[in-house]
Amino acid sequence: MAAKARLNKEALVSTAMEIADTQGLDAVTVRRLAQEHGVTPMALYRHFTDKEDVLDALAARLFEQVVIPVQDDRAWDEQMADLLSAFVKVLRPHPAVAALVVTRGLDSEPALTLAERALGLLASAGFPVEEAAGIAGAALCSLGALVVTEPGGGPAAPADPEERDAAIRARRATLSALSPTRYPHVVAAAGVLADCPNDDAYYERGVHTIVNGMRYAHAH
Amino acid sequence: MAAKARLNKEALVSTAMEIADTQGLDAVTVRRLAQEHGVTPMALYRHFTDKEDVLDALAARLFEQVVIPVQDDRAWDEQMADLLSAFVKVLRPHPAVAALVVTRGLDSEPALTLAERALGLLASAGFPVEEAAGIAGAALCSLGALVVTEPGGGPAAPADPEERDAAIRARRATLSALSPTRYPHVVAAAGVLADCPNDDAYYERGVHTIVNGMRYAHAH
DNA sequence: ACCTGAACACCGTTCAAGT
């Protein structure tokens, strides 16, 4: 990662992504990013106006990677499920960065292409614009929230697998030690709550929950 | 806010909440908190192990305030809607702190009393434990995500109303200026997207979307 | 145009010390 060519924005975002994935979002630092590229911190300010701008670019990179499924003649809800699944697929490998999606919303240009598609599907279903906007925004943010809670996710992620497992064990122990009379269901679910199995089934359920909520709103 | 009595944990959390609400989450600082109580930064470390611990306490304070509705003999889904509404009611005045709910999950003791109730309702409906745990966690986090996107919400909130309005105007201008051929639906919804009306109806829809997703999963 | 260097006003946190 030594300074080879000229300082490049895309490359900077890429290493920011790597740092976020491995050390958590808090480790993404102007100075750290500069150092990783063998350059002075101030050199970054030629490509970003702010640190905020760096994080915006990081979130935008996520949206860029979404492979938006081609439009076909299936029902709107089936296509919506595919669209949301494509989004989740991109978010899952980057739980720390998913927090940015939740807190920053859909400001970048790549995010808007995704939003455009979601709004289009809702419009084809007959939703009024105001309702569609609220529903689409909520859906995308909720999916972000789903991914953020991935074990070892979040802004201050313990990415070290050993440390991660220790944290999960500690959590399960705390939950199991709760009063079974006051928290019967929490204690019963201690195992699942401590290391909630954020597997394919978990996310499929999340997507289907959201799509079905849309179906419900559609049917009044 | 001068130093009167001895340094008090509850009072510290209260001023942390005020700061978060008015200046955003980033303004919540160990040094700032100490200064506000007329005390040295290190004095806080008698009440909190970490800055993380301060933020955990801040999130916990939110869960404490939730007035959990008393159990009655209505259907599980109606009671669930009330429970989630009670949670949203507490989150709404504190959009910046809601981000902590999303990223930190349900670790505190007050959060677990809320989770216990949600799990109980799902169990009474006949959901298997693993599924119930995933659904309940996702529901609460999603509601947090809904509130975080409140205009002027999020960790770096421009709480100054004048600045907030300026940001909204700027966003609407950007969205309206997009290519209407590439982003027809986004442009059409520019007004709503820029200052999405996070009113009662918006949150009611959010709650109902989630509850109905549960109903769907229940019916397979 | 692109990058450096020194400086400033902040952070969280340590360690040792005071009362």
Next chain:
DNA sequence: ACCTGAACACCGTTCAAGT
């Protein structure tokens, strides 16, 4: 037991300067 004070290793960002 509770708090202070000085210090350390970090931040983001400014301004002026170099090539």
